[in-house]
Amino acid sequence: MSSSVAELMDYDEVVERFEPVLGLEVHVELSTVSKMFCGCANAFGGEPNTRVCPTCLGLPGSLPVTNRVAVESAIRIGLALNCEIVRWCRFARKNYFYPDMPKNFQISQYDEPIAVNGRLDLVLDDGSIFEVGIERAHMEEDTGKSLHVGGATGRIHGAEYSLLDYNRAGVPLIEIVTKPVTGAGERAPEIARAYVTALRDLLRALDVSDVRMDQGSLRCDANVSLMPRGTAEFGTRTETKNVNSLRSVERAVRYEMRRQAAVLVSGGRVVQETRHFDEASGSTSPGRRKETAEDYRYFPEPDLVPIAPSPEWVDSLRATLPELPWQRRARVQAEWRLSDPELRDLVNVGALDLIDATVRAGADPGEARTWWVAYLAQQANARGVELAELPITPSDVATVISLVSAGELTNALARQVVDGVLAGEGAPDEVVAARGLRVMSDDSALTAAVDAALAAQPDIADKIRAGKVQAAGAIVGAVMRATKNKADAQRVRALVMERVASS
Ligand SMILES: [Zn+2]
Numbered sequence: 001m002s003s004s005v006a007e008l009m010d011y012d013e014v015v016e017r018f019e020p021v022l023g024l025e026v027h028v029e030l031s032t033v034s035k036m037f038c039g040c041a042n043a044f045g046g047e048p049n050t051r052v053c054p055t056c057l058g059l060p061g062s063l064p065v066t067n068r069v070a071v072e073s074a075i076r077i078g079l080a081l082n083c084e085i086v087r088w089c090r091f092a093r094k095n096y097f098y099p100d101m102p103k104n105f106q107i108s109q110y111d112e113p114i115a116v117n118g119r120l121d122l123v124l125d126d127g128s129i130f131e132v133g134i135e136r137a138h139m140e141e142d143t144g145k146s147l148h149v150g151g152a153t154g155r156i157h158g159a160e161y162s163l164l165d166y167n168r169a170g171v172p173l174i175e176i177v178t179k180p181v182t183g184a185g186e187r188a189p190e191i192a193r194a195y196v197t198a199l200r201d202l203l204r205a206l207d208v209s210d211v212r213m214d215q216g217s218l219r220c221d222a223n224v225s226l227m228p229r230g231t232a233e234f235g236t237r238t239e240t241k242n243v244n245s246l247r248s249v250e251r252a253v254r255y256e257m258r259r260q261a262a263v264l265v266s267g268g269r270v271v272q273e274t275r276h277f278d279e280a281s282g283s284t285s286p287g288r289r290k291e292t293a294e295d296y297r298y299f300p301e302p303d304l305v306p307i308a309p310s311p312e313w314v315d316s317l318r319a320t321l322p323e324l325p326w327q328r329r330a331r332v333q334a335e336w337r338l339s340d341p342e343l344r345d346l347v348n349v350g351a352l353d354l355i356d357a358t359v360r361a362g363a364d365p366g367e368a369r370t371w372w373v374a375y376l377a378q379q380a381n382a383r384g385v386e387l388a389e390l391p392i393t394p395s396d397v398a399t400v401i402s403l404v405s406a407g408e409l410t411n412a413l414a415r416q417v418v419d420g421v422l423a424g425e426g427a428p429d430e431v432v433a434a435r436g437l438r439v440m441s442d443d444s445a446l447t448a449a450v451d452a453a454l455a456a457q458p459d460i461a462d463k464i465r466a467g468k469v470q471a472a473g474a475i476v477g478a479v480m481r482a483t484k485n486k487a488d489a490q491r492v493r494a495l496v497m498e499r500v501a502s503s
Contacts, residue, residue, distance in 0.1 A: 023223035037064030056170035058103030078115025133179035357394035
């Protein structure tokens with residue numbers, strides 16, 4: 001189904017005339033060992049329909065049992081989002097038919113979610129803080145997956161037939177819903193991206209999910225509406241579903257703002273509907289008209305007991321919370337004495353956690369920063385990957401730094417070691433051994449190299465003796481070339497001066 005190209009308003013004009021209102025719904029798949037209500041393994045991919053049982057296939061007579069670890073993860077997420085954890089809550093059945101959902105209903109939480117009324121503070125690109133209210137976080141189960149075969153787009157339209165894989169059916173999900181985000185103005189797209197980024201970092205710190213947007217373990221639905229400036233009543237919203245990268249979240253919000261503004265100024269009405277975001281064109285297209293809650297005929301799930309977390313249980317889970325991203329930012333800023341812009345730069349290149357881990361592996365903070373934001377950031381850039389995706393660990397970097405400070409590697413050699421690690425040649429020690437990169441500490445060999453270089457350029461010694469000390473640089477350079485950079489340049493310089501003085 002190809003929709004006609006939508007009219008778009010110039011973005012500057014949109015934000016002059018309208019105030020955007022966002023609502024962000026993020027689904028996160030928990031990385032529990034088993035599924036939400038049965039013992040089937042919870043893992044990505046796998047041979048289709050091999051991780052299924054009567055319960056997650058909805059066969060007659062099967063009964064669900066709630067996964068305790070999933071509930072604990074939900075509570076920990078709620079606590080980390082400054083939510084109130086309710087004293088009592090229930091699951092509900094959300095009834096609808098879709099082929100990827102074999103029970104014909106999804107077990108979810110409707111009017112009785114486990115965590116409500118929280119807050120997440122975002123750090124924007126300029127270092128300012130924007131607070132997003134959290135409406136709720138609730139538990140539910142994921143659906144299976146449809147694979148539409150034979151079409152050009154992988155969507156159902158144009159497909160010849162569809163296949164179903166229920167491995168994902170019943171995987172534990174937490175849905176986190178913001179309160180309406182107002183006051184974002186022209187920064188709405190940036191704020192949407194910053195929110196998903198902050199949430200991803202938080203969930204990663206909690207170690208409750210692998211938060212892989214590319215594999216669907218973190219998915220964002222972006223609700224967008226516009227209200228004319230000077231008015232206070234929310235406009236009709238659209239919900240762009242399953243946006244699967246941080247950049248796409250930003251692009252989808254911007255596109256919807258421009259599209260809706262054009263509809264509104266031409267006297268049209270925004271249709272309440274779901275929309276799909278197309279990565280290639282950066283545009284959204286209509287999905288289905290949005291159902292209302294009544295359409296789903298929610299009722300309390302009769303096969304599951306309510307959940308009533310005791311204050312003691314909640315307190316014990318609160319005690320398991322790790323250092324959260326904003327606590328970490330505050331701590332490292334104080335410990336490393338960073339200015340706000342310095343801290344912001346580290347956060348923006350995704351280096352903060354990596355540097356922190358490198359420091360905890362024993363490295364000096366300044367050295368760790370230099371490696372990650374300079375040489376390694378260049379390598380990540382050249383490969384077109386995130387810093388964290390480089391095949392080198394903070395402990396590898398700490399090892400390289402310790403070899404340099406022990407005088408066993410020069411900076412030039414250290415870069416070669418890092419190159420070797422990045423090329424998959426093994427740990428730093430293995431690369432040093434395999435490539436023979438240890439610094440030359442044998443003075444007699446170095447002295448011989450210095451003498452040979454002085455003999456090859458006899459005028460240099462005279463210049464040095466005449467006081468032109470910087471002429472020694474040519475000899476140092478020649479020795480470094482002759483030793484393939486395995487010499488310590490400072491030691492070579494000292495030897496050059498010694499040999500000139502004593503000759
Ligand atoms: Zn199962």
